[in-house]
Amino acid sequence: MERAASAGGHRALFPKDSFSLKDFSSKDFIVRDFVDHLAETALPTNRRSGPAQQAPFDPKPLIRTFENALSQLGSLSEELQEQESDILSQVRRAELQHDQTLETLGRKLDQSMAQFEVLDLSLNSTNGANGHSRRGSRQSQHDAGGNIAVQIGEKLEELDRKRRRAQDANFLIQCWVEVSESGQLSSLEEIRRQGNPENKVRCAAISKQLMRISQRLDPAAWGQTTAFRSQLNRDSVIVRKHNTREILEKFRESLEQDLLNQFTASYKYQKYDDMMECSKVLYDFNEGASVIAQFINQHPFFIGGDQLTTDEVTSDSETWDQLADPDADPSGVEPSLQSLVDEVKIILQEESFMIKRAFPYHEIVLVRFIQRVFQQSIQQRLEMVLEKAKSISSLTFLRSLHASRSYISALIEDLKAHGLTEHPEPASAQISQTLDQQMEELFVPYLVGTTYIDRERKSLEELYSSLLFKYTIFHSRRKKAPSGFMASLAQQGNQLLASAKDAALERLESADATAVQKAILLRVAGLKDNSNDKNDIEVSDEDGVLSLPYAKRMLTWLAESVRRTLELNSALETPKDVSVLLNLLLTSMGQVYIETALDAALDAATAQESIKSEPDLSYLPSIRPAVTITALMSRFINTVLIRLAETNATVRRNMETQTKTAIESIERKTNNVLRSTLDVAINYATRTLGTQKKLDFRPRDDDLENLVESLQTPTCAAICTFLSRLATVASQAMDGHNLEMFSTELALAVYRLLFEHFKKFQVNATGGLMVTKDIARYVDTMKEWPINKDTEGIVEMLTEVGYLFIIGPEALKERSRNLGSGTSGGHGKKLLKGDFKAFVGRREDVGTPAIQALLVGI
Structure with missing residues (x-):
């Protein structure tokens, strides 16, 4: 910069060329500091006077200074742009030179690869047949070169194997010469003494090959036959001085024993690696049989x-x-x-x-x-x-x-x-x-086979026969019903009962049974000891009745047998096994137990059908446990046994048929007992009604006082007492629908008897009161039974019958208007005309004109 002097004597701020590019390109250059510095240099440094003496500020030097700086900045920018252009030109030249270098190197690489491929092709062409065309693609040439390398490697491996085989063969021949000529195995012993497991493996393999050579070249040591020798070249058969077989076998035995000892020692100290090596070698002798045997035996x-x-x-x-x-x-x-x-x-x-x-x-x-x-x-x-x-x-x-x-x-x-x-x-x-x-x-x-299920069946038979021992004795001793049709039907059951008793006796007295088993069977049978004669055992009435706990015990034992059968025997045999158990259950529980009780009840009922005294109904309660036990047995069969036989349709159908037949037999015998009981009741009621006195309903006037005090006739009292007791016993024997059906049948039968009974007696006015009292007692007795509504309505007809003996002619006329059509019967809810006339005709005043007119008008 040039110095500029103003009128006031000011000088320029900076000398010319006082700035350069370095001043502005430095990292420490700050514009604010640069401007402040310029402003500070605008005043003289030797100014000592105060503000009052200061001359006015003159901006012109500053303006000139900034103009000069701006012009210098422009020149610097142009210089910078020229340098940048020069540098960019150098970069382009370097990039071009780099691209040329890469291209040159690429061409050289391609040339090298082409030379390699040519060399590879030439190598491949030497192995191929003459006249083959050269492969056109680089990939094909590369594959051919790879095949050559593999072939060279395989040839080297083959040569190495041949070399090793030759060495092994040489060593094998050497060992054979030693053993055949001198009876020694020095070379093999030397390898063995080295103690290396690999050497022991080699010794084992070589000794095995030597055994084969010995068998071929020294047949005398092996005791070969003449026929075998004839197959060999007679000139090649040489008589050996030493028995090579014995020598080799001793060596192998010794080697095997050493390995076994080494294995045992390693096993003692848990040296698993040594054990592994020994077991590998010993496997070559006899497939490891010796080392396995020694390992297990020790x-x-x-x-x-x-x-x-x-x-x-x-x-x-x-x-x-x-x-x-x-x-x-x-x-x-x-x-x-x-x-x-x-x-x-x-x-x-x-x-x-x-x-x-x-x-x-x-x-x-x-x-x-x-x-x-x-x-x-x-x-x-x-x-x-x-x-x-x-x-x-x-x-x-x-x-x-x-x-x-x-x-x-x-x-x-x-x-x-x-x-x-x-x-x-x-x-x-x-x-x-x-x-x-x-x-x-x-x-x-x-x-x-059937060994197991036979044992299960035998065990259950022993327990069942012992449990029912007193039961079978009791029923075998009871008096049977007289000969007749029912007795002939029960003959088969009696034979089964006798055989069950005999089987139980035989088991209790068998010499093959152990003391413990006899004691258990005696305890199950309820006997104290085995000293008494089993035929003289005392039994009570309780021993002859059905017991629900006994039935539960039998089913529990059977369930345990079924469980064992499922877990022990084959699933294919399960249907046949449960079929065997079903037969045992139906025989023991169905026939021997339930049907025997029903037969006894039927005998008792049949024996009382014709007796004149009041019947003993104590046999009837045995029906309830029979029905309950049958239901339990049927439920167990259907839910357990038959379901287990579903895999065999034939066996399952047979089991279903057997079960149905057994249940129907029990139901038939139960119905026979109930039917016989109805006959007993009706017969007794009929006989008792036959004792009704003719004067019971025609009392004299002087008996009126006594009749008023009495509630019913003795015949009515006897019959109602019997029927009430029968109803009580029946409720102990049955329940539900069975009891309702039995009570309904009994009520209808009694109704029919009474309906006809009151047609037989003359009734006066006072006797009509007795008739109504008897009928009321009969009706009340039957209404206490669990009969259905229809039967209850029929029974109520007896009350209407009683009224016919006590009401007057006008009331009779009124009732005659609701009569049913028909002559007689008494089975509906309305009186028939014939029945109405029969009852009214037994009135003492039937001859009066009013009643006669009524009867004629019906």
């Missing part, structure tokens, strides 16, 4: 577990008594067998882990171990437990068998879920199959 479970499987079954007598008691809940598995099974579970879970680490063929080892555990340990103990149970009673054996199978089955499922060698995954298919097979083999002797 296992602590089989060495120390012999005592557990050979000790006698010494459970406390209370446990066995509970198993033998049919009314007690069955206890669990026998304690010693339970302990063994629990130990087996732990052993298998722990040892399977070790087996997997010690054997490459761990599944084979585990299968053998499982077989040994079940066949030697569990089977022996199971047989001892079941033999002990069999010596006690049939039920004890069945309960022990069921408990044992359930507990061992739970063991099988736990082992499958645990997985053993596959833990924590479930067990493999082979292991699962082995466990199932061992489970099946344990119990096949007890479940084959």
Whole structure:
């Protein structure tokens, strides 16, 4: 900048060229500070006077300064733009040069790849047939080159294998020469002494090959026949100085024993890697049979577990008594067998882990171990437990068998879920199959064919016959009804009853039955001891009646047998098994128990149909337990047994037919008892009505005082008392619809008797009162029964009959207007004309003109 002097003597702010580009391009350049600095330099620095002496401000120097700065900024901007343009030109040139370099390198790469492909094609053409065309694509050429490399690698591997085979063959020939010429195996022993597992594997393989060579080249050592020798070239057969077979077998035995000893030592110190190597080598000898056998035989479970499987079954007598008691809940598995099974579970879970680490063929080892555990340990103990149970009673054996199978089955499922060698995954298919097979083999002797269901049937027969022992004795001793049609029908039931009694006697007196079983059967039968003659046993009337608790016990025992059958026997055999149990139930409970009671009731009822005294109806209450027990039995059969046979349509239909036939037989006998009871009641009422005196309804006037005091005639009192007692007994024997039907039939029968009865007697005015009192008593007695509404309306007709003897002619005329059409019958709700005339005709005043006119007008 140039200096500019004003009139006041001011000078320029800055000298010329005092600014450069660096001043404005610095990072510390701030416009505000730059302007402030310019403003400060606008005043002289040596000014010392106060404000009053200061000269007026002159902006012109500043303006000039800013104009000069602006012009310099413009020149700087142009210089900056020129530099920027120069730099952009350099960048473009560098980019062009970079693109050219990349293109050049690309061409060189393509040339190199083309040269490589040409070389690859030339290599491939040397292996191909002459005249083949060259491949056109780069991918094809690359594939061809890859094939060449693979072929070269395969050839190298083949050469390496041939080299190794040649070395092995050379070593094998060397060993054969040694063993055949000198009877030694020095080279093989040297490898064996090195102790390396790989060398032992090689020794095993070479010794196996030497055995084959010996069998081929030294037939004398193997005792080959002349026929075999003739197949060989006679010139090649050389007589050996040493028996190569014995030498090789001794070496292999020694090698195998060393490996077994090493395996045992490793097992003792839990060296699983060494065990794995030994088991690998030993598998080449006899597929691991020796090492598996040694592992299992030396296992602590089989060495120390012999005592557990050979000790006698010494459970406390209370446990066995509970198993033998049919009314007690069955206890669990026998304690010693339970302990063994629990130990087996732990052993298998722990040892399977070790087996997997010690054997490459761990599944084979585990299968053998499982077989040994079940066949030697569990089977022996199971047989001892079941033999002990069999010596006690049939039920004890069945309960022990069921408990044992359930507990061992739970063991099988736990082992499958645990997985053993596959833990924590479930067990493999082979292991699962082995466990199932061992489970099946344990119990096949007890479940084959019909063995099991025969045992169940025999046990139930023993219990049923013992429970019904006194019952069958009582009914076998009671007096049967006289010969007749009903007696002939009951003959089959009597024979069945006798056979049941004989079977019970035979079981109680059998020499094959154990003391415990006899004691249980005696207790079930309600006998104190086995010393008395069973034919002289005293029985009471209570022993001959049906008992609902007895029936429940029988069904409970059967339900327990069904449960065992479902869990023990095959599902395919279930329909046949439940069919056998159904036959037993229908025979024991249906025929021997229920039908025998009904036969006894029918005999009692039939015997009283013609007696002159008042009938004994004590037999009638036996119908209620018979009906209840039949309902329970039918419900159990339909909801349990028949449903279990649904898989076999033929068996199910047969069971349904048998059940229907049995129920119909019981219902038919029940109806016979009730029908006979009605006959007994009607016969008694008929005989009692026959004792009615003719003067009962024609009293003299001097008897009027006594008649007023009496409520009814003796005949009416006797009949009503009997009918009331019959109604009470019937309500004890039946209920619901059955009682209603019985009461209705009885009421109708009595009604018919009374309706005809009052047509037979002359009635005077005073006797009409007695008739109404008797009829009222009859009606009140029958209305107390659970009869239906229609029958109740019919019974009420008797009241109308009573009125006909006491009302006057005008009232009779009024009632005659509501008579029904017909002559007689008395079965409707209206009196018929014939019945009306019959009753009115028995009035003493029937001859009066008024009544005669009434009768003529009807």
